[in-house]
Amino acid sequence: MPDQAQLLPGTLDLLILKAVSLGPLHGYGVLLRIAQITGQALMIEQGALYPALFRLVRQGWLKAEWGTSDNNRRAKFYELTATGRKRFTEETESWNRLAVAMTTALAAIAEEV
Amino acid sequence: MSLPAYIRSLFGRFFYRSEVADEMEEELLSHVEHRADDLERSGLDRVTAERRARIEFGAHERYKEESFETLGGNFFDTLARDVRLALRVLRKSPGFLVAAVLTLALAIGANAVVFGIMNGIVLRPLNVPQVETLLGTHYGDGSGFQSYANYLDLRDHNHSFEDVAAFNMAFVGLDKGNDPAAATGFAATGNYFDVLRIHPYLGRFFHASDEHGPNSAPYLVLTYAYWHSRFQDDPGVIGRVVQLDRHPYTIIGVAPPGFQGTILFVAPDFFMPIDNQEQVAPEGSLTARGSIHSIFDTFGHLKPGVTPAQATADVNAIGASLAKAYPKEVSHQATTLLRPGLTAFTGPARAFVGGLMLLSGLILLAACANLGSLFAAHAADRSREVALRLALGSSRNRILRQLMTEALLISLAGGALGLMASVALLRKISVWQPFAGAPLHIPVSPDAKLYIVAVALAVLSGFLFGIVPVRQVLRANPYEIVKAGSSPRLGRRLTLRDILLVLQIAICAVLVTSSMVAVRGLARSLKSDFGFEPRNTMLLGANLGMAGYDNDRVLPTQKRLMDAMASIPGVESVGLVNNYPPLVYTAAFRANMFKDETRDMNNANAASAPYKYEVSPGYFEAAGTHFLAGRSFDWHDDKNGPPVAIANAEFARKMFGSVTDAIGKFCRRQNGVRVQIVGVVESGKYLGITDQQEPAIFLPTLQAPLNNGYLVVRSRRDPQELAAAMRSKAREVDSGLPVDIRSWNDMLSVVLFPSRMATASLGVLGFMGAMLSITGIFGMAAYSVSKRLRELGIRMALGAKRTEVLKAALGRAVRLLAIGSATGLILGILASKVLASIVYQATSRDPLVLAGVVVAMALLGVLATWIPAQRALAVNPLILLRED
Numbered sequence: 002m003p004d005q006a007q008l009l010p011g012t013l014d015l016l017i018l019k020a021v022s023l024g025p026l027h028g029y030g031v032l033l034r035i036a037q038i039t040g041q042a043l044m045i046e047q048g049a050l051y052p053a054l055f056r057l058v059r060q061g062w063l064k065a066e067w068g069t070s071d072n073n074r075r076a077k078f079y080e081l082t083a084t085g086r087k088r089f090t091e092e093t094e095s096w097n098r099l100a101v102a103m104t105t106a107l108a109a110i111a112e113e114v
Numbered sequence: 115m116s117l118p119a120y121i122r123s124l125f126g127r128f129f130y131r132s133e134v135a136d137e138m139e140e141e142l143l144s145h146v147e148h149r150a151d152d153l154e155r156s157g158l159d160r161v162t163a164e165r166r167a168r169i170e171f172g173a174h175e176r177y178k179e180e181s182f183e184t185l186g187g188n189f190f191d192t193l194a195r196d197v198r199l200a201l202r203v204l205r206k207s208p209g210f211l212v213a214a215v216l217t218l219a220l221a222i223g224a225n226a227v228v229f230g231i232m233n234g235i236v237l238r239p240l241n242v243p244q245v246e247t248l249l250g251t252h253y254g255d256g257s258g259f260q261s262y263a264n265y266l267d268l269r270d271h272n273h274s275f276e277d278v279a280a281f282n283m284a285f286v287g288l289d290k291g292n293d294p295a296a297a298t299g300f301a302a303t304g305n306y307f308d309v310l311r312i313h314p315y316l317g318r319f320f321h322a323s324d325e326h327g328p329n330s331a332p333y334l335v336l337t338y339a340y341w342h343s344r345f346q347d348d349p350g351v352i353g354r355v356v357q358l359d360r361h362p363y364t365i366i367g368v369a370p371p372g373f374q375g376t377i378l379f380v381a382p383d384f385f386m387p388i389d390n391q392e393q394v395a396p397e398g399s400l401t402a403r404g405s406i407h408s409i410f411d412t413f414g415h416l417k418p419g420v421t422p423a424q425a426t427a428d429v430n431a432i433g434a435s436l437a438k439a440y441p442k443e444v445s446h447q448a449t450t451l452l453r454p455g456l457t458a459f460t461g462p463a464r465a466f467v468g469g470l471m472l473l474s475g476l477i478l479l480a481a482c483a484n485l486g487s488l489f490a491a492h493a494a495d496r497s498r499e500v501a502l503r504l505a506l507g508s509s510r511n512r513i514l515r516q517l518m519t520e521a522l523l524i525s526l527a528g529g530a531l532g533l534m535a536s537v538a539l540l541r542k543i544s545v546w547q548p549f550a551g552a553p554l555h556i557p558v559s560p561d562a563k564l565y566i567v568a569v570a571l572a573v574l575s576g577f578l579f580g581i582v583p584v585r586q587v588l589r590a591n592p593y594e595i596v597k598a599g600s601s602p603r604l605g606r607r608l609t610l611r612d613i614l615l616v617l618q619i620a621i622c623a624v625l626v627t628s629s630m631v632a633v634r635g636l637a638r639s640l641k642s643d644f645g646f647e648p649r650n651t652m653l654l655g656a657n658l659g660m661a662g663y664d665n666d667r668v669l670p671t672q673k674r675l676m677d678a679m680a681s682i683p684g685v686e687s688v689g690l691v692n693n694y695p696p697l698v699y700t701a702a703f704r705a706n707m708f709k710d711e712t713r714d715m716n717n718a719n720a721a722s723a724p725y726k727y728e729v730s731p732g733y734f735e736a737a738g739t740h741f742l743a744g745r746s747f748d749w750h751d752d753k754n755g756p757p758v759a760i761a762n763a764e765f766a767r768k769m770f771g772s773v774t775d776a777i778g779k780f781c782r783r784q785n786g787v788r789v790q791i792v793g794v795v796e797s798g799k800y801l802g803i804t805d806q807q808e809p810a811i812f813l814p815t816l817q818a819p820l821n822n823g824y825l826v827v828r829s830r831r832d833p834q835e836l837a838a839a840m841r842s843k844a845r846e847v848d849s850g851l852p853v854d855i856r857s858w859n860d861m862l863s864v865v866l867f868p869s870r871m872a873t874a875s876l877g878v879l880g881f882m883g884a885m886l887s888i889t890g891i892f893g894m895a896a897y898s899v900s901k902r903l904r905e906l907g908i909r910m911a912l913g914a915k916r917t918e919v920l921k922a923a924l925g926r927a928v929r930l931l932a933i934g935s936a937t938g939l940i941l942g943i944l945a946s947k948v949l950a951s952i953v954y955q956a957t958s959r960d961p962l963v964l965a966g967v968v969v970a971m972a973l974l975g976v977l978a979t980w981i982p983a984q985r986a987l988a989v990n991p992l993i994l995l996r997e998d
Contacts, residue, residue, distance in 0.1 A: 028141060029148035047149070047170050048177035051142060056184040072151050076144045077137075 027076035218528025221481035226536035234558035250413025256447030274425035275414035287660030317367030360662030404443030445717035486582035493583035521580025529572025622887035623938020629880025645798010647738030655854035689733025724809035744793030765809035891978035
């Protein structure tokens with residue numbers, strides 16, 4: 002995995018919400034989905050996922066249920082709750098605004114100031 | 115999350131922790147299995163795949179813990195984890211742990227013992243209901259309420275009390291059928307138990323309605339303890355008749371177990387109505403207004419709304435009016451009402467306990483300063499670990515919490531140990547009978563309050579010393595520390611640790627100074643001149659009243675007793691003194707004496723109020739009191755002879771100008787009788803060891819017979835043998851007479867008891883202070899040497915001399931020691947002024963004490979820096995430099 006970027010603080014939660022918004026996933030699945038949708042550009046230590054998952058469940062944005070995975074193993078599946086979905090939309094908008102602002106700011110050149 | 119959900123989660127976390135943990139464990143394992151499946155598919159064998167998967171997963175435990183934390187309500191879990199970690203850390207430095215726990219155990223134990231004493235003596239003086247509003251006059255306060263007649267006026271004319279009770283002590287022979295034994299009782303007014311609002315354990319108490327004038331109420335109420343020891347808990351004791359000084363009394367009740375009368379330190383055996391007092395104590399007259407032997411203390415509950423100040427004014431007004439109405443009999447001094455129990459000892463006892471509390475508080479403070487600096491050193495050693503944890507994202511809060519947990523663990527362990535020791539000690543003290551035969555006890559059994567105080571002290575001191583390294587941790591910059599390695603500069607700057615050490619040494623020096631002052635004071639008071647020679651002297655206390663002698667037979671019987679004693683081989687001289695000899699039981703009586711020309715025998719006109727003793731011929735020889743002029747009494751100084759007296763030097767000087775002038779001169783007693791001074795003896799101590807020069811006058815027993823007195827027997831024979839011989843001789847004279855035989859020196863121990871106790875406790879505290887300063891200096895010196903070993907090694911390699919190395923290694927510790935000791939010495943000298951109130955002749959301007967403190971502190975310094983110094987000198991530069 003070449004040239005992986007450090008995860009910005011706070012972004013893991015948003016990534017998890019995004020991953021789960023595409024369909025219920027178990028923990029390892031969430032990790033695979035994030036790798037897939039980011040093009041493997043981000044480095045996440047596998048274990049670090051779980052405190053975040055538990056936090057999101059506790060905040061009421063995710064709910065979890067035990068089920069069976071494709072590998073025929075028991076696994077806990079996460080999906081968005083209604084609040085979680087609303088929150089995900091808000092967070093996405095807020096992130097986009099930030100990203101646009103940051104990009105614009107960093108692209109500025111002397112004459113335009 | 116909503117509140118109920120949070121609470122459910124909290125409960126869930128608490129009660130179903132293992133369930134939650136199992137589920138979490140299963141989920142994490144499931145993750146690893148899934149990953150391993152993927153890796154296996156990419157061509158690895160299963161075992162390698164699983165191993166890789168586990169490695170990729172990262173710190174399994176840490177993530178699990180973090181996950182737990184996100185679930186909320188983890189205070190107890192965090193605590194449990196902190197405790198586990200703290201135990202692990204502490205186990206790694208057992209020396210530190212043991213030193214810290216022992217130091218705290220000592221300090222908290224000392225405080226708990228002192229608090230237990232304060233609790234028993236000052237905080238809960240009497241075990242009766244609503245003790246807060248119970249106030250009274252006390253023995254020897256000069257307020258005039260020591261006579262029964264005056265008590266009646268106080269009871270009937272005051273506007274402040276709901277009712278006023280009074281009591282006196284009675285020392286009797288109690289015979290339940292051919293087994294007379296001395297017993298101590300309270301002669302109490304009928305309303306005594308009702309005023310105290312207590313109820314009998316068995317039978318009934320006597321009441322005001324039982325009083326019908328002198329000797330009308332031959333009733334007896336036993337204390338629970340006496341009922342237990344002398345009557346073997348026999349419930350059939352009610353209604354039984356026993357002999358009190360050969361008078362029949364009916365037992366009507368047993369007092370409740372917790373009630374031990376209304377004087378601390380004295381546990382009576384029984385209570386009897388004061389109406390019958392004259393039967394057992396003729397001097398306790400119920401009619402003589404001028405008597406000062408009828409009543410010990412009076413007390414009552416204040417009426418609602420009456421303040422102690424108002425009551426005091428009221429009582430003083432009654433006293434003043436009585437003094438006006440009966441100028442010859444009553445003298446009144448303004449008094450302050452006090453809670454009953456300690457009576458005249460209230461002031462000294464409070465000062466003593468307060469002083470002890472202060473000193474033991476200092477011990478605890480010193481211990482905390484000690485542990486604080488140890489802890490700071492400990493934390494400094496771990497600064498790298500702390501920095502790493504900070505760098506790895508642990509919050510400062512968590513780290514502080516961790517440190518505090520360690521501190522509290524230590525303090526609680528120390529507190530528990532100290533508490534156990536102090537409870538054991540207090541239990542011992544409260545059943546301790548310091549003097550055989552005297553009904554003395556010290557009511558300090560531990561109670562719930564003690565446990566609470568000890569735990570509170572432990573937590574408080576944990577926070578106190580735990581807080582010391584906090585600043586250090588908060589200031590820590592992880593990058594700097596990790597980069598620079600763990601060699602914190604021991605700069606020239608004054609650090610918190612230095613200040614703590616100086617503070618601690620100062621406190622310890624105060625303690626050492628105080629204990630030396632006290633020990634010196636006691637040593638001096640033991641060597642001081644008593645005005646008699648207690649060595650080789652036996653006392654035989656005989657109360658002929660207990661054997662039912664009437665007044666006419668008293669003198670002949672006493673003479674027979676004296677002759678019997680004189681007939682024992684080896685006895686040099688025998689004398690008799692009425693009531694008590696000097697310095698026995700802190701009991702001495704004064705009498706007003708008037709100039710010869712005085713005609714109006716008002717109290718106000720008295721020229722002097724010397725201690726008054728009635729002594730027989732031979733007394734001065736037996737007591738070893740030296741004559742300065744004139745003659746002793748002889749057997750002709752009796753009722754038929756002219757009234758004569760012997761003065762001590764102080765009285766002679768006060769009354770007549772000088773010792774020689776006094777011989778042959780006259781003065782008058784309050785009853786107007788002229789007495790001629792026939793001799794003058796040396797001055798001495800009478801009431802207590804702290805007496806200044808007090809006047810005293812001696813009258814012949816033959817002119818003032820009393821059935822209660824002590825025989826003084828001087829002999830060089832072995833005290834045990836002599837006592838046995840005296841006992842058998844006394845039995846020959848009257849087999850039914852209870853006698854009390856002890857050496858005068860033994861009896862002195864009662865008078866010396868307070869200052870002995872004070873000295874012992876100060877000695878213990880001083881010793882603890884010394885121990886603390888040793889550990890403090892040792893810790894500091896050892897730490898600074900170990901931190902600077904490399905530097906010392908380089909110095910030695912460069913050719914530094916041993917003295918220079920020592921100076922570099924220990925100079926700081928020694929300087930701090932010097933500053934601390936000097937401060938402590940000055941403070942100790944100031945504090946000794948307080949000590950003077952407890953310990954006789956405690957003076958701090960004593961060159962021996964000053965030198966002693968300096969030498970002691972220097973010795974402590976040498977002792978404490980010896981090992982670190984050896985270590986510094988043994989540095990081998992080569993090995994050291996290679997190692998690092």
